[in-house]
Amino acid sequence: MTFELPDEAQALKESAAAFAAREIAPVVEEAERNEKFPRDLYSKAGQAGFIGMRYPDELGGQGAGITAEVLWRETCSYQCAGIASALSVPGNIGSYPIYEFGSAEQQQRYLPKVTAGEWMGAFALTEPEAGSDVKGIRSTAERKNGLWVLSGRKMFITCAPSADFFIFTCYTDRDLGYEGIANFILDRSLLPDDAITPLKTLGHRSSEVGEVAVDRIEVPDDALIGEPTGGFRRAARTLNGGRLVVAGGAIGTGQRAVDVSVAYAKERRAFDREIGGFQAVAFRLADIAAAIDSARVTVYWAASRWDAGSESPKDVAVAKLIASEAAVRAASEGLRTFGGYAYIGGEFPIERLFRDSRYYVIVEGTSDVQHLVLARQLGLKPQ
Numbered sequence: 001m002t003f004e005l006p007d008e009a010q011a012l013k014e015s016a017a018a019f020a021a022r023e024i025a026p027v028v029e030e031a032e033r034n035e036k037f038p039r040d041l042y043s044k045a046g047q048a049g050f051i052g053m054r055y056p057d058e059l060g061g062q063g064a065g066i067t068a069e070v071l072w073r074e075t076c077s078y079q080c081a082g083i084a085s086a087l088s089v090p091g092n093i094g095s096y097p098i099y100e101f102g103s104a105e106q107q108q109r110y111l112p113k114v115t116a117g118e119w120m121g122a123f124a125l126t127e128p129e130a131g132s133d134v135k136g137i138r139s140t141a142e143r144k145n146g147l148w149v150l151s152g153r154k155m156f157i158t159c160a161p162s163a164d165f166f167i168f169t170c171y172t173d174r175d176l177g178y179e180g181i182a183n184f185i186l187d188r189s190l191l192p193d194d195a196i197t198p199l200k201t202l203g204h205r206s207s208e209v210g211e212v213a214v215d216r217i218e219v220p221d222d223a224l225i226g227e228p229t230g231g232f233r234r235a236a237r238t239l240n241g242g243r244l245v246v247a248g249g250a251i252g253t254g255q256r257a258v259d260v261s262v263a264y265a266k267e268r269r270a271f272d273r274e275i276g277g278f279q280a281v282a283f284r285l286a287d288i289a290a291a292i293d294s295a296r297v298t299v300y301w302a303a304s305r306w307d308a309g310s311e312s313p314k315d316v317a318v319a320k321l322i323a324s325e326a327a328v329r330a331a332s333e334g335l336r337t338f339g340g341y342a343y344i345g346g347e348f349p350i351e352r353l354f355r356d357s358r359y360y361v362i363v364e365g366t367s368d369v370q371h372l373v374l375a376r377q378l379g380l381k382p383q
């Protein structure tokens with residue numbers, strides 16, 4: 001079962017899947033073991049036109065819709081969720097605020113380098129004390145001698161160790177509440193060498209997640225994206241698109257969990273038959289295959305609505321919730337098929353898929369946060 005993609009999107013999906021099988025699959029094991037993103041993959045993806053596809057031609061993009069980004073993330077995640085994340089974040093949340101809200105100079109300076117696969121951008125919003133509760137961030141930008149002085153600590157930032165610049169979100173005026181938040185472009189070259197600490201993660205190990213310490217770093221006015229206020233709305237809008245793309249990743253990881261589990265069920269024998277010949281095993285696999293198929297339809301539907309001009313947070317929340325929970329279920333139920341081998345690190349990919357799947361129900365709004373969005377749409381006011 002699938003959603004009928006337009007011809008152009010179907011062609012993109014096929015070429016992205018071919019790229020992923022050719023370039024990503026052979027390096028997954030090493031990248032995951034070393035917890036290191038193979039940077040040359042980023043250049044190759046940029047040269048092949050897969051980075052920042054939503055940006056216009058003149059900035060090196062393809063003027064494509066969000067469906068293209070969803071398909072890219074899905075097909076790369078089928079091979080490796082961590083690498084997919086690092087191949088997707090810089091051309092999406094890691095640079096999107098520059099495209100939609102930045103000046104022509106900022107766009108010209110950063111985006112052609114991103115789309116060419118030269119520069120990686122990272123989205124630095126979360127802090128040690130504030131993730132879901134964005135208003136709780138403590139980072140600040142103070143005006144001094146005609147410059148902005150940025151300070152704060154950012155936590156769990158995808159691609160931080162590799163990033164060439166950060167979209168740094170902070171308060172310019174705390175008294176204004178949400179309204180007093182701004183977004184800056186913070187070049188990595190302005191930070192000292194020890195500003196970035198790589199973090200050990202349960203999954204997505206090759207994506208390189210890090211903590212970023214920003215201690216009184218001066219940036220000029222032209223580092224500010226848009227106005228010194230209204231940055232919460234800009235971040236929220238960026239994350240709305242990001243959530244759909246993450247949902248694409250969840251389908252890729254979930255589908256891989258289904259496929260490796262089905263293959264194992266056809267191979268492994270017990271009591272003189274394939275274990276897939278036991279109804280308990282077969283039905284469990286049928287169930288997760290159905291969950292991923294229906295999640296795919298939901299995500300493609302939400303992406304197609306977005307591309308048709310309806311960028312509804314409700315559709316996005318539905319897609320993110322359904323797809324990320326389906327990925328967790330597929331990996332978790334798939335894992336049962338492997339019996340004891342599921343528990344042996346590195347032996348079968350299901351162990352990595354199980355760890356990777358948990359990411360989707362956390363990032364860019366946990367499942368609880370998606371429930372919150374949807375409950376509010378129903379006119380409820382959950383606390």
Ligand SMILES: Cc1cc2nc3c(=O)[nH]c(=O)nc-3n(C[C@H](O)[C@H](O)[C@H](O)COP(=O)(O)OP(=O)(O)OC[C@H]3O[C@@H](n4cnc5c(N)ncnc54)[C@H](O)[C@@H]3O)c2cc1C
Nearest residue numbers: 123124125126130131132156157158362363364365366368
């Ligand atoms: C691998 C990885 C990569 C990431 N990459 C990035 C990145 O590139 N950039 C970035 O800025 N951030 C990034 N994050 C951060 C991620 O977006 C946050 O972890 C996420 O938003 C949750 O925030 P938190 O961890 O502070 O959890 P908390 O907000 O402390 O939540 C803890 C628990 O409380 C629940 N909860 C909180 N508030 C509510 C509520 N109102 N109602 C119901 N339940 C609630 C949550 O659902 C969760 O179960 C990344 C995280 C990980 C793990």
